[in-house]
Amino acid sequence: MNHLQDLISQKEIFIKFMKEKYPLFNNSNIFLRDIQYAVKSFFEKKDRFLTYAQTDIISQGFIKKLEETKEFINVSKNTWKVNFSFEKVVKENEQAQN
Numbered sequence: 001m002n003h004l005q006d007l008i009s010q011k012e013i014f015i016k017f018m019k020e021k022y023p024l025f026n027n028s029n030i031f032l033r034d035i036q037y038a039v040k041s042f043f044e045k046k047d048r049f050l051t052y053a054q055t056d057i058i059s060q061g062f063i064k065k066l067e068e069t070k071e072f073i074n075v076s077k078n079t080w081k082v083n084f085s086f087e088k089v090v091k092e093n094e095q096a097q098n
Helices: 003-009 011-021 032-044 052-068 086-097
Strands: 029-031 072-076 079-082
Touching: 003 011, 003 032, 003 052, 011 032, 029 032, 032 052, 052 072, 052 079
Parallel strands: none
Antiparallel strands: 029 079, 072 079
């Protein structure tokens, strides 16, 4: 199973999941450790248990993808600025379902 592809394809669901656990909003900072724990928890909810090494690799790949799309802006080695509006993510998701 390719966990990174699953995470990227379920980005909106994962972001909502993270938002429930962490203070995540437009222009907020998000930290590597928070993303790692969220990834681990996200897959555990689906009965897919990951090692910390797997979690780190998946998190780094997910972060890289969001950096490429400018949704995360690198602030430091382990910190990113969230650069998207959650209302926009919800609207795009609703439009895709219609």
